Every structure is written in structure tokens, then in C-alpha cells.
Amino acid sequence: MAxxxxxxxxxxxxxxxxxxVWEHASTSETQQDTCLHLPRFQxxxxxxxxxxxxxxxxxIIERFPTIGQLxxxxxWNPFILAFDESQKILIWCLCCLINKEPQNSEESKLNSWTRGLLSQILSAFRFDTKEVELFIQSLGYTPEDYCPGLLKNMVLSLASELRENHLNGFNTQRRMVPEKIRFLSRICIPLVTLPDIEPLxxxxxxxxxxxxxxxxxxxxxxAVNEAFLLKKISLPTSAVVCLWLRHLPSLEKATLHLFEKLISSERNFLRRIEYFLKDSLLPEAACHPAIFRIVDEMFRYVLLETDGAPEVLAAIQVFTQCFVEALEKKNKQLKFTLKTYFPYASPSLVMVLLQHPKEIPQELWLQTLKHISEMLREIVEDQTHRSYGGPFECWFLFIHFGVWADIAAEQLVMSETESSEALLWLLAFSYNPRDGSLQRAKIMVELKAALIHLKKLFRSPTLSAKDLQAVAAESPDRDPRPALCQQLSRRLLLNFLLWAPGGHAIAWEVITLVAPTDEITHEIIGFLDQTLYRWDHLCEEAPRSRKLARELLAELHASSTSPLNVGRGCRDQDP
Structure with missing residues (x-):
């Protein structure tokens, strides 16, 4: 070293x-002299x-006062900068001049001046002198091709050295000094959106x-996170995961950016929610448990702040679906235990919920639903299972896999089963975990009465809208029903309309009777969109029901006022 x-x-x-001499002379002799001495200068x-x-x-400044001039x-010598190796070494030298903690204005000025030179090196070069044009042309390039290529080569050289540094580990003979890596990241801040800088x-x-x-x-x-969110830079998922793992504010900002998109988009479109989620890369990045936990906690916060808004519930369900798909692609055998993703939940319950209904024969859906209901009920209502977080934590886990609640409502209407008690409990719990066992039991009694009424009408050849309206309407002979009970009754009624042979012809008329407000209209739109989305993902064969759901959805979107116009509508007259 000495x-x-x-x-x-x-x-x-x-x-x-x-x-x-090279700076003030511009002759062929000077050019030849520069090229002759360049290897020694490097x-x-x-x-x-x-x-x-x-x-x-x-x-450095004390020992070499004129180093800035050098x-x-x-x-500013284009012949020296024409070689990416010279550029790279020059960058390291300039980084040495930067004072990490400037103590006075002179040191601050030196920092600013040095960064200006660094930016000039890393920016796209534009040489206008005739000598350089001749030099470039002699190599077979145009200035437009040569300068970006020069920058690209330099960036690839730096990127390669960083990767070698990572592989070498503790081999200090070949390791890049951390301070230089830090300075290099600072130099890149204004340049992150340049396509040629992406490898670096x-x-x-x-x-x-x-x-x-x-x-x-x-x-x-x-800067990188902002450029990524605004689609000004393209990065592989592995790099984005590293960004979010190394810088928590970037992950939080990415999640909030997603929330803003979901809030500003049209309500009740799960396909649009799925597009925004996959485009954000968050479900794929969430395969790393640390990212999943943070994103999931932010969903929890939004859910609590909105008091369980249907749009938020739908977003959590679709996020989980996209996350599970990504997890299955990445790991045929899980690298992390499921408990790292859901630390407050019963592992056996998580395993059951993770089963996609598509992977289970349809004739076994009832058995699976009954098993889920029994496990949840035992944890929620049995005081000995408080280690799993109580009702809210169980509910928060269950809504991640809300497709099972949707299937439960459908199965209650379609199937003749002795498991109706378990399915009714599951449905009541999925809509409100705050209710105690007594309140939930009262709701189940109400729902069971509505279900019995619908079962009697299911095979009836002639149905009237008034008969079905009674399922969701208030009765003057009894006390007003809780809003939750009305909402769940409407869910059973809508499933009845989609599946009962006689329900298709009067579906629109029934909906106009049970949807007197915009809020209920939006609820029904959400149900139909979610049902179609679920059927598509499960590849469920239901041509007549699917056709009716699409027509009803189109009619509800077309209706601009509420109550809905009874004269308009779809009446499916298929036999």
C-alpha cells in the first residue's frame, strides 16, 4: 500500500x-497520444x-489540492470515457471525495460538485466534436448507437461486479467496499427510470x-419504489421482493397505492380487483411470510376502520386466492410452515381452509363445510381454545377463504341435508363474529324458518314474487328482524332464484321488490358478481343459472335509480 x-x-x-495538453489541443496527434497513453492512464x-x-x-483535499481539477x-475527456472500465474506476475515485457528514459549506459544495460529475458520467453521453464523431464512425457506430451502448456496457460491468461481490462473501481481497456501494446507490437516485440503468x-x-x-x-x-408503482421501471419479482423486505416504508406505500386503486375503481367487480392485485405483485411477493404478515395487518386495519365493508372483505378474499395460487407455483412443498403466515390460527383449521373447493369432489363439499363449521364453533364458543385468538381472529382467518361461506349459502338452498345446522352457524358467523352464541342462535332460528319456506317452494311449478318476498320482508306479526338477519335471508333468496326451476321467470320482479334502496342494490350486484366469479374459478357447470346471473347483473348496472324500474328487466323464459 505504501x-x-x-x-x-x-x-x-x-x-x-x-x-x-489533451484538454486544450484538438489535433490528430493529440488523439493518437491519448490512445497511446490510455492503458497507462487507466x-x-x-x-x-x-x-x-x-x-x-x-x-484527500489536503494532500492533493488539485485532485478536483484532475x-x-x-x-470531460471523451476518449477516456469511451471505455467503461475507465468510467467505473473514475466513479469510485469521485465517490471517495464525498463527505458523508459535511461539516461546513465548503464540504457541502464539494459534495454537490462531485455528484454533478457523477451524474454526468452515468447519464447518456452526447459528444458533438468532429474528432469524436470521426472516432466513433471509425469503429462502425453512429453517435446515437455508440453513446447508449457505452452507458449500457458500463452499467453491466458495475452490475457484474456487485454480483461477484455478493458471491465472494467474506473474501475481502475482491469485495467491494460497502461505502462505495452506498455512494453508487445515491448516484442512481435521479437515474432509476433510465432503461439502461435497470440492471444496476x-x-x-x-x-x-x-x-x-x-x-x-x-x-x-x-425512488425505485415510486418508479415501480408508476410503471416507469420494470423489475423482476425477486428484485421487488428484496426492495420491500429491505425497506418497510416502500412495502407500506405499495400496499396503500393498491388500496387507493381498489377504492377508486368501480364497486363490486372481483375481476378488476384480481387484476389490480396481480399487477401490484403483492400476492406473489407475499409468498415471503414477512411481506404477507405486513400486508395482511394493513388489510386488518382497513377492515376495522371500514367496519367490515363488503369491498374490503372481497379484496381480502381475492388477495388470499391470488396468494395461494402464487404459493403453489413457487413451492410444491412449502418452504415455510403455514403458522408463519397465520400465527394466531389453528394449524389444522388453516389446512382445511386452504383446500380449494375445485380440488374436492362436489359431493364432498357438504362434509368439508360441516368439518369447518365444527372446528370454528369449537374454537369460538369453547373457552379452552383461547390460544387461537378468540372469535375475531377466527373470523379474520375465515374471511380470507370466504368462498366456503358462499358455497355454504348455496348448499343450504340446493341440498337436502342434515348438516343445515352446521351450515347456518357458519353463515351467521361469517357475517358477524361479534354476536355471542345466544344472539347467533336467534339469527339461526330466523334463517332456518326462511330456509324451510324456500325448501317448500323449491320444486313448486308455479311461483309468485309475493311468496318469495315474504322471505326477505318484515312481518307485521313479529318484532323487527336484525339487519344481519335480513341480509342473510336475502342471500338465501338470491341463491334460490338462481337455482330453483321456477325462480328464473320471476327473478327480476322479486329483486325489484326486495331492493328498495341503493345500498341493497349494491349488495345484490356484489352477490351476483361474486357468484359469477366463483363459478368461473370452480369451472361450475350451470348454464341457465349463469345466464340469469349475467342478465340480472346487466339490468342492475343499467338501472340508474332506485327503487328499480319493474318495467325493465330480464325474464328468462327458458323451459
Whole structure:
């Protein structure tokens, strides 16, 4: 190291004079001289870096007062910058001049000046001199092709060195100094949206050294995350996962950005929710438990703040579906135990809920639903299972797999089963976990009465809208029913209309009677959209029911006022 310092000092003045000559002369002889001395000058740059990296910024200026001039002359010499290796070494030298904690205005000015030179190197080059044009043309390039190619080569060289640094681990002979990696991330901040810079950005994000603290600038993470969210940069999922794991504010901002999209989009469209979710990469990134837990907690917070808004429930359900799909693609055998994703839940319950209905024969759906209901009921109503978080935690887990609640409502109407008690409990719990066992029992009695009424009418050849309206309407002979009970009754009624042979012809008339407000209309739109979405994912064969659901959905969207116009509508007259 001492010998390097002596050699560097002895050569310093020689190269300072050479750079001055090259700067002020523009002849063919000067060009030839530059090319002749370039290999030696690159070696000088390497020696200079080895000396500078051992010194702090203040000491460098004291020992070499004119080093700024030397580096500036080098930065503006196109023949030197024509080689990406020269650019790379020059960047490291300039990084050594930056003071991490400037103590006065002079040091701040030096930092600003140095960053200007760094940006100039990393930006796309534009050389206008005739000499350089001739030089580029002699290589067989146009200026438009050569300059971006030069930047691309330099970026690939830096990215390759970062990857080698990561692979070398503790081999300090070939490791890149962490401070230089940190400075490089800072240089990239204004350049992250340049397509040619993407390999370097990716290499920085996926770099993992052995430092105890983060080496990259927080502003670098912010800039990359902002560019990614605004679609100004394209990154592989692995790099995005590294970004969110290394910088929690970026993950939080990405999740909030998703929420804003979901809120601003049209209500009750699960396909649109699915598109936004997959486009955000959050479900795929959530295969890492740390990311899943944070995103899931943010969903929990939004759910509580909106008091269980249907749109939020739908988003959680679709998010979980996309997450499970991504998990299955990534791991045929789970790398992480399910408890790392759902730490407050019963592992056996999670295993049952994770079963996709499509993977279970339809004739076994009732058996699975009964098993889910029994497990949940035991945890919720048995005081000995408080280790699993109580009713809310069980409910929050269950709504992630809300498709089972939708199937339960459908099966209650369609099937003659002795499991109706279990399915009714599951349905009542899925809509309100706050109710105690006594209140839930009262709701189940009401629902059972509505279900018995619908069962009697299911095979009836002649149905009237008034007969069915009684299922969802209030009766003057009894006390007003809770809003939840009315909502669940409507859910049973809507399933009846879709599946009962005689329900198709009067479906629109019934809906106009039971939907006197915009709120109920939106509820029915949500039900129909969710049902069609579920049928598509389960590949369920129900042509007549599917046709009716689509027509009803189109009519409800077309209706601009409420109560709905009875004169308009679809009346499916298929035999």
C-alpha cells in the first residue's frame, strides 16, 4: 500500500500535465497520444483509487489540492470515457471525495460538485466534436448507437461486479467496499427510470452483504419504489421482493397505492380487483411470510376502520386466492410452515381452509363445510381454545377463504341435508363474529324458518314474487328482524332464484321488490358478481343459472335509480 502511494504521487503531476495538453489541443496527434497513453492512464486511475479509498474526504483535499481539477479534466475527456472500465474506476475515485457528514459549506459544495460529475458520467453521453464523431464512425457506430451502448456496457460491468461481490462473501481481497456501494446507490437516485440503468438497480436491490446495517440510501429505495408503482421501471419479482423486505416504508406505500386503486375503481367487480392485485405483485411477493404478515395487518386495519365493508372483505378474499395460487407455483412443498403466515390460527383449521373447493369432489363439499363449521364453533364458543385468538381472529382467518361461506349459502338452498345446522352457524358467523352464541342462535332460528319456506317452494311449478318476498320482508306479526338477519335471508333468496326451476321467470320482479334502496342494490350486484366469479374459478357447470346471473347483473348496472324500474328487466323464459 505504501509503494502504491509513492507511485501515485510520482505520477500525479505527469498525468495532470497530460490532461491539460489533451484538454486544450484538438489535433490528430493529440488523439493518437491519448490512445497511446490510455492503458497507462487507466493503471494510474486504479492506483489513485487504491490510495483515495484509504483516506477521508478532508485528508484527500489536503494532500492533493488539485485532485478536483484532475478528475474534472478526466470526466470531460471523451476518449477516456469511451471505455467503461475507465468510467467505473473514475466513479469510485469521485465517490471517495464525498463527505458523508459535511461539516461546513465548503464540504457541502464539494459534495454537490462531485455528484454533478457523477451524474454526468452515468447519464447518456452526447459528444458533438468532429474528432469524436470521426472516432466513433471509425469503429462502425453512429453517435446515437455508440453513446447508449457505452452507458449500457458500463452499467453491466458495475452490475457484474456487485454480483461477484455478493458471491465472494467474506473474501475481502475482491469485495467491494460497502461505502462505495452506498455512494453508487445515491448516484442512481435521479437515474432509476433510465432503461439502461435497470440492471444496476436490480443488482443493488438484490445485493446482500454481511453488514449489520443497510448500506443503500433510503432515498434510493424510495425512488425505485415510486418508479415501480408508476410503471416507469420494470423489475423482476425477486428484485421487488428484496426492495420491500429491505425497506418497510416502500412495502407500506405499495400496499396503500393498491388500496387507493381498489377504492377508486368501480364497486363490486372481483375481476378488476384480481387484476389490480396481480399487477401490484403483492400476492406473489407475499409468498415471503414477512411481506404477507405486513400486508395482511394493513388489510386488518382497513377492515376495522371500514367496519367490515363488503369491498374490503372481497379484496381480502381475492388477495388470499391470488396468494395461494402464487404459493403453489413457487413451492410444491412449502418452504415455510403455514403458522408463519397465520400465527394466531389453528394449524389444522388453516389446512382445511386452504383446500380449494375445485380440488374436492362436489359431493364432498357438504362434509368439508360441516368439518369447518365444527372446528370454528369449537374454537369460538369453547373457552379452552383461547390460544387461537378468540372469535375475531377466527373470523379474520375465515374471511380470507370466504368462498366456503358462499358455497355454504348455496348448499343450504340446493341440498337436502342434515348438516343445515352446521351450515347456518357458519353463515351467521361469517357475517358477524361479534354476536355471542345466544344472539347467533336467534339469527339461526330466523334463517332456518326462511330456509324451510324456500325448501317448500323449491320444486313448486308455479311461483309468485309475493311468496318469495315474504322471505326477505318484515312481518307485521313479529318484532323487527336484525339487519344481519335480513341480509342473510336475502342471500338465501338470491341463491334460490338462481337455482330453483321456477325462480328464473320471476327473478327480476322479486329483486325489484326486495331492493328498495341503493345500498341493497349494491349488495345484490356484489352477490351476483361474486357468484359469477366463483363459478368461473370452480369451472361450475350451470348454464341457465349463469345466464340469469349475467342478465340480472346487466339490468342492475343499467338501472340508474332506485327503487328499480319493474318495467325493465330480464325474464328468462327458458323451459
Amino acid at each position: 509503494q502504491d502511494s509513492v507511485d501515485f504521487s510520482s505520477h500525479y503531476q505527469f498525468w495532470m500535465q497530460k490532461l491539460s 493503471e494510474f486511475l486504479r492506483q489513485m483509487y487504491e490510495v483515495l479509498k484509504e483516506l477521508n474526504s478532508s485528508t 478528475l474534472a479534466k478526466t470526466c 438497480v436490480e443488482a443493488l436491490l438484490t445485493y446482500h452483504g454481511h453488514e449489520t446495517q443497510e448500506v443503500l440510501w433510503p432515498e434510493f429505495f424510495d
